[in-house]
Amino acid sequence: MQDRISQIFKAIADPTRREIFHALVVASSALTISQIASQFDMTRQGVTKHIKTLEEASLVHLHTKGRERLCQAKPERLADIQQWLSTYEQFWNTKLDDLEHYLSEG
Amino acid sequence: MQDRISQIFKAIADPTRREIFHALVVASSALTISQIASQFDMTRQGVTKHIKTLEEASLVHLHTKGRERLCQAKPERLADIQQWLSTYEQFWNTKLDDLEHYLSEG
DNA sequence: TAAATTAGCAACCAAATCGTTGCATATTCA
DNA sequence: TGAATATGCAACGATTTGGTTGCTAATTTA
Numbered sequence: 001m002q003d004r005i006s007q008i009f010k011a012i013a014d015p016t017r018r019e020i021f022h023a024l025v026v027a028s029s030a031l032t033i034s035q036i037a038s039q040f041d042m043t044r045q046g047v048t049k050h051i052k053t054l055e056e057a058s059l060v061h062l063h064t065k066g067r068e069r070l071c072q073a074k075p076e077r078l079a080d081i082q083q084w085l086s087t088y089e090q091f092w093n094t095k096l097d098d099l100e101h102y103l104s105e106g
Numbered sequence: 107m108q109d110r111i112s113q114i115f116k117a118i119a120d121p122t123r124r125e126i127f128h129a130l131v132v133a134s135s136a137l138t139i140s141q142i143a144s145q146f147d148m149t150r151q152g153v154t155k156h157i158k159t160l161e162e163a164s165l166v167h168l169h170t171k172g173r174e175r176l177c178q179a180k181p182e183r184l185a186d187i188q189q190w191l192s193t194y195e196q197f198w199n200t201k202l203d204d205l206e207h208y209l210s211e212g
Numbered sequence: 213t214a215a216a217t218t219a220g221c222a223a224c225c226a227a228a229t230c231g232t233t234g235c236a237t238a239t240t241c242a
Numbered sequence: 243t244g245a246a247t248a249t250g251c252a253a254c255g256a257t258t259t260g261g262t263t264g265c266t267a268a269t270t271t272a
Binding site: 075092 | 108109112115116120128131182188193199
């Protein structure tokens with residue numbers, strides 16, 4: 001389909017998915033689809049779709065237990081984004097002379 | 107329309123736009139729409155649309171000079187993303203006991 | 213002034229996105 | 243076993259997305 005970094009960016013570009021992801025991160029344990037849906041003004045199927053997108057981006061891990069589907073956040077996958085960001089970090093994180101040094105060195 | 111962070115994420119979620127953005131960052135000076143288009147296998151109008159998206163996300167600054175539209179990258183806007191990431195950074199950046207400390211305190 | 217260059221705008225198109233409803237299936241509980 | 247629970251799958255619909263073509267307007271250049 002598409003490259004991993006695009007998948008991750010698209011997954012978290014949607015505010016609802018960011019909320020779901022955050023809910024999973026702060027949850028003390030894995031949550032079921034229904035548990036997540038109860039926290040949002042959306043149908044269970046809507047949540048299922050968002051979870052699928054997050055799982056395809058490796059931001060959520062799913063594991064079936066009986067009739068339940070347990071969702072667990074994998075925030076460490078966001079390191080891929082930080083990796084991408086690192087190329088541009090120098091433009092706001094460092095002192096001006098560091099930037100000028102970078103530009104002159106090419 | 108939508109929140110700033112979603113705008114930025116959506117803007118850079120597209121691989122073509124990331125390429126355009128990168129081309130602008132590494133360019134020694136601002137580039138015109140036509141100059142950008144010549145580097146990509148796309149029509150000028152296609153590029154114009156991408157530039158519009160990047161501008162709306164404040165990742166690119168436009169300024170008209172005669173008949174030309176000069177495009178300049180504003181990579182410092184990516185700091186907003188890093189800000190968002192910082193909430194989750196601890197999950198891959200710190201030692202395990204730091205994480206456990208966070209969870210027990212949280 | 214006439215031709216070439218740079219760009220904008222509008223319309224169109226196919227595909228993806230974000231959500232819904234309806235129904236079927238599997239598991240658990242009484 | 244029968245009812246309730248948790249979920250999946252498919253179809254639908256409105257909107258957005260990523261791109262195109264065609265035409266017009268403004269600026270520069272010869």
